[in-house]
Amino acid sequence: MQAWKDYQEKNKDRFLNELLDLLRIPSISAKSEHKADMVTCAEAVKQRLLEAGADKVTIYETAGHPLVYGEKIIDPSKPTVLVYGHYDVQPADPLNLWNSPPFEPLIKDGKIFARGSCDDKGQFYMHVKALETMVQTNSLSTNIKFCIEGEEEVGSPNLATFVKANKELLKADVVLISDTAMISMEHPSIDIGVRGLSYIEVEVTGPNRDLHSGVYGGAVANPITILAKMIASCHDENNHITIPGFYDDVVEATTEERKLMAAAPYNEDEYKTDLGVKELWGEKGFTTNERTGIRPTLELNGIWGGYTGEGAKTVLPSKAFAKISARLVPNQSSEVITEKLIGYFQSIAPAGVTVKASEHHGGEPYMTPIDSKGYKAAAAAIKDTFGKAAIPVRGGGSIPICALFEKELGIKIVFMGFGLDSDNLHSPNEKYDLFNFYKGIETIPYFHKRFAEM
Amino acid sequence: MQAWKDYQEKNKDRFLNELLDLLRIPSISAKSEHKADMVTCAEAVKQRLLEAGADKVTIYETAGHPLVYGEKIIDPSKPTVLVYGHYDVQPADPLNLWNSPPFEPLIKDGKIFARGSCDDKGQFYMHVKALETMVQTNSLSTNIKFCIEGEEEVGSPNLATFVKANKELLKADVVLISDTAMISMEHPSIDIGVRGLSYIEVEVTGPNRDLHSGVYGGAVANPITILAKMIASCHDENNHITIPGFYDDVVEATTEERKLMAAAPYNEDEYKTDLGVKELWGEKGFTTNERTGIRPTLELNGIWGGYTGEGAKTVLPSKAFAKISARLVPNQSSEVITEKLIGYFQSIAPAGVTVKASEHHGGEPYMTPIDSKGYKAAAAAIKDTFGKAAIPVRGGGSIPICALFEKELGIKIVFMGFGLDSDNLHSPNEKYDLFNFYKGIETIPYFHKRFAEM
Numbered sequence: 001m002q003a004w005k006d007y008q009e010k011n012k013d014r015f016l017n018e019l020l021d022l023l024r025i026p027s028i029s030a031k032s033e034h035k036a037d038m039v040t041c042a043e044a045v046k047q048r049l050l051e052a053g054a055d056k057v058t059i060y061e062t063a064g065h066p067l068v069y070g071e072k073i074i075d076p077s078k079p080t081v082l083v084y085g086h087y088d089v090q091p092a093d094p095l096n097l098w099n100s101p102p103f104e105p106l107i108k109d110g111k112i113f114a115r116g117s118c119d120d121k122g123q124f125y126m127h128v129k130a131l132e133t134m135v136q137t138n139s140l141s142t143n144i145k146f147c148i149e150g151e152e153e154v155g156s157p158n159l160a161t162f163v164k165a166n167k168e169l170l171k172a173d174v175v176l177i178s179d180t181a182m183i184s185m186e187h188p189s190i191d192i193g194v195r196g197l198s199y200i201e202v203e204v205t206g207p208n209r210d211l212h213s214g215v216y217g218g219a220v221a222n223p224i225t226i227l228a229k230m231i232a233s234c235h236d237e238n239n240h241i242t243i244p245g246f247y248d249d250v251v252e253a254t255t256e257e258r259k260l261m262a263a264a265p266y267n268e269d270e271y272k273t274d275l276g277v278k279e280l281w282g283e284k285g286f287t288t289n290e291r292t293g294i295r296p297t298l299e300l301n302g303i304w305g306g307y308t309g310e311g312a313k314t315v316l317p318s319k320a321f322a323k324i325s326a327r328l329v330p331n332q333s334s335e336v337i338t339e340k341l342i343g344y345f346q347s348i349a350p351a352g353v354t355v356k357a358s359e360h361h362g363g364e365p366y367m368t369p370i371d372s373k374g375y376k377a378a379a380a381a382i383k384d385t386f387g388k389a390a391i392p393v394r395g396g397g398s399i400p401i402c403a404l405f406e407k408e409l410g411i412k413i414v415f416m417g418f419g420l421d422s423d424n425l426h427s428p429n430e431k432y433d434l435f436n437f438y439k440g441i442e443t444i445p446y447f448h449k450r451f452a453e454m
Numbered sequence: 455m456q457a458w459k460d461y462q463e464k465n466k467d468r469f470l471n472e473l474l475d476l477l478r479i480p481s482i483s484a485k486s487e488h489k490a491d492m493v494t495c496a497e498a499v500k501q502r503l504l505e506a507g508a509d510k511v512t513i514y515e516t517a518g519h520p521l522v523y524g525e526k527i528i529d530p531s532k533p534t535v536l537v538y539g540h541y542d543v544q545p546a547d548p549l550n551l552w553n554s555p556p557f558e559p560l561i562k563d564g565k566i567f568a569r570g571s572c573d574d575k576g577q578f579y580m581h582v583k584a585l586e587t588m589v590q591t592n593s594l595s596t597n598i599k600f601c602i603e604g605e606e607e608v609g610s611p612n613l614a615t616f617v618k619a620n621k622e623l624l625k626a627d628v629v630l631i632s633d634t635a636m637i638s639m640e641h642p643s644i645d646i647g648v649r650g651l652s653y654i655e656v657e658v659t660g661p662n663r664d665l666h667s668g669v670y671g672g673a674v675a676n677p678i679t680i681l682a683k684m685i686a687s688c689h690d691e692n693n694h695i696t697i698p699g700f701y702d703d704v705v706e707a708t709t710e711e712r713k714l715m716a717a718a719p720y721n722e723d724e725y726k727t728d729l730g731v732k733e734l735w736g737e738k739g740f741t742t743n744e745r746t747g748i749r750p751t752l753e754l755n756g757i758w759g760g761y762t763g764e765g766a767k768t769v770l771p772s773k774a775f776a777k778i779s780a781r782l783v784p785n786q787s788s789e790v791i792t793e794k795l796i797g798y799f800q801s802i803a804p805a806g807v808t809v810k811a812s813e814h815h816g817g818e819p820y821m822t823p824i825d826s827k828g829y830k831a832a833a834a835a836i837k838d839t840f841g842k843a844a845i846p847v848r849g850g851g852s853i854p855i856c857a858l859f860e861k862e863l864g865i866k867i868v869f870m871g872f873g874l875d876s877d878n879l880h881s882p883n884e885k886y887d888l889f890n891f892y893k894g895i896e897t898i899p900y901f902h903k904r905f906a907e908m
Contacts, residue, residue, distance in 0.1 A: 276662030
């Protein structure tokens with residue numbers, strides 16, 4: 001469609017500047033001090049949807065951060081695509097590792113450096129600009145609905161309530177999400193699955209106060225030592241997870257699927273060099289792509305206790321804490337695994353300490369059938385603009401709301417992500433390539449066209 | 455000596471107020487931001503020594519924080535007592551656990567709550583007021599020298615240089631230190647030994663940046679998990695320390711000594727209730743007093759890595775850190791053990807991470823012979839003011855400079871501490887009982903009298 005290309009070429013600088021404005025809002029959903037920024041960001045999203053041509057654009061209050069809805073209905077008899085995205089971002093800590101301030105976007109070497117540039121402001125905004133392109137060129141072929149929430153990074157605690165209360169409003173034929181990555185722009189790919197998540201926090205309490213490690217050391221359980229022992233016990237020498245029943249519900253990938261995965265482009269030396277490690281580390285018997293795609297994992301996300309400042313302090317601390325999360329694969333249940341994790345840490349607590357384990361948030365794993373209309377439309381659209389076939393891959397991340405949409409709206413989800421694994425999602429120096437941003441805006445209208453034709 | 459008693463009774467409020475002024479100075483040696491406070495505190499100590507009647511009071515600059523020297527020479531033919539103490543204090547973190555601000559001393563229930571109230575401002579200041587008492591009542595029986603340093607809590611890195619360069623200045627017959635505890639005021643005791651110290655910091659680096667735990671989790675070594683496994687490996691199931699050669703040089707206590715220790719007052723239920731723990735935890739085959747007195751230990755003093763803020767962040771961190779210290783008993787060497795600790799952590803590092811282990815500070819264990827003149831004088835002084843015999847005990851803490859004084863000055867150290875184990879040294883809500891403060895001031899002149907008579 002030359003008209004799309006022309007319109008996008010003419011407006012590309014404005015598209016980018018609008019995104020940069022969005023990135024300047026520190027919409028960190030996890031931190032209560034950013035509550036006002038969340039409202040500011042929701043207002044900005046609303047404004048941009050209106051400008052792009054959406055109707056009925058509304059900010060819905062929730063028990064947490066607000067959600068933005070908008071739609072463009074051209075003909076109720078045409079298929080409807082529900083675009084899901086999120087305007088909230090991960091915390092930017094540790095700040096000292098950023099090369100430029102996380103909320104002052106910097107364009108460098110053809111990349112946008114900012115928290116949220118890829119995850120997910122940069123990606124959901126492609127859909128807003130794709131809508132504008134189709135509206136301005138009178139070429140809409142589907143109805144489009146937008147559901148842009150502000151709590152994805154904290155586990156979407158209030159989305160279920162909204163979806164259940166607004167089934168008619170959200171009624172659609174497919175959910176389209178750009179919140180994942182491709183192998184590379186040379187090797188376009190489509191995620192056919194995302195992992196689920198169970199996230200817990202463990203608090204180990206030893207003595208009722210911080211103690212002098214000389215006076216009491218050796219006579220009372222040190223909560224850091226105990227916590228370390230607990231963590232160490234979670235993986236065996238083959239890096240299998242030892243928590244009883246952890247693998248019970250795992251659907252093993254078929255030999256055929258593993259063969260397909262092994263055929264995907266992967267260079268172990270490049271992978272190691274990119275991460276700066278001499279050796280990789282993971283579950284015995286599985287390749288890197290399998291470890292991050294089809295296998296459940298258990299990672300330590302944070303740990304703290306005792307004196308962590310400058311110099312030395314001879315303290316035997318009262319408490320130690322850890323944040324721990326598992327990634328789940330079909331057919332594991334987040335609720336079941338969270339329960340097993342909590343139960344495990346409580347059950348192995350020795351008598352000298354007390355252990356409190358609690359849930360942060362979770363989400364179910366999800367698989368997109370490659371024979372679904374949505375997947376086929378995405379594959380065709382990528383063929384249209386990349387000139388080559390997309391490779392189906394299993395993504396390692398989690399988009400907890402997929403299972404919710406499928407259950408409540410009875411429709412499939414398709415992931416059309418334009419990020420890269422090297423975009424430093426959740427890390428310092430998050431970036432999104434300008435090429436990918438524009439390629440996404442270019443490709444999305446083709447999705448709608450292809451979907452309407454199926 | 456009624457004159458001492460009368461003088462002290464008349465001046466007790468002033469004595470206390472002077473101490474409170476000292477406690478208001480946040481002389482935290484470990485934190486560079488308090489460098490100016492260290493100078494202020496040294497100046498205050500100098501001023502107080504002058505007012506108490508000391509001569510030649512001088513602030514000696516060191517490569518770190520300054521040291522204060524003063525003396526009162528009544529007759530070179532009389533014995534000389536060198537009083538050692540320190541005006542620096544431990545960091546006050548975690549601040550939120552203090553019931554009152556650490557540097558705004560609060561008198562409550564007969565106790566002084568403030569950082570340094572017991573360790574060691576409150577204790578070294580008893581000697582300043584004992585000097586004043588003897589000067590004002592013309593009853594000095596020994597020469598007295600004061601060496602009050604500002605780096606004890608960071609391992610006295612510059613004291614050796616000072617002592618070696620000033621052997622003549624510091625020449626004495628005994629070193630007297632009040633920086634330890636008694637069992638209780640009902641059970642006065644004298645520490646006959648202190649443990650040594652080796653303190654290291656371990657830094658584990660996995661990937662070269664923080665990663666998304668979904669995208670990379672399961673495929674790359676998580677530095678927190680690795681560090682936890684390393685820490686867990688330091689103790690076996692009997693809580694013996696597993697570091698190769700750790701116990702090689704330990705002089706085992708004799709059956710006789712262990713029998714004497716078992717006779718000291720100890721109530722396990724009270725001990726557990728005080729600490730708020732259901733069970734104690736320590737090396738199999740040893741009692742609590744043995745675990746903290748005659749056995750070497752290894753304690754985690756701090757740990758941190760990844761996301762430690764509010765809420766959840768799905769990060770696989772680049773780095774994790776721990777502060778770890780060992781307490782040593784005769785005849786272990788701090789240098790040897792530090793080397794073993796560092797070597798251990800480096801040797802067990804798997805290929806997926808790099809481990810940097812470095813030394814914070816150390817100190818040698820020390821024993822005071824109970825047949826030495828100094829010990830006998832301390833025992834007699836306690837009998838004079840408490841009306842009962844002191845129990846010899848082995849202390850769990852470390853006073854790294856003891857070995858230095860013995861080696862360089864050729865004299866013995868005697869510990870006459872008036873603190874309590876429950877004083878929350880190095881912890882929030884450090885306190886020192888007014889009773890103990892005054893009892894110390896009362897007892898110290900008797901030490902000088904008894905020592906002069908021997």
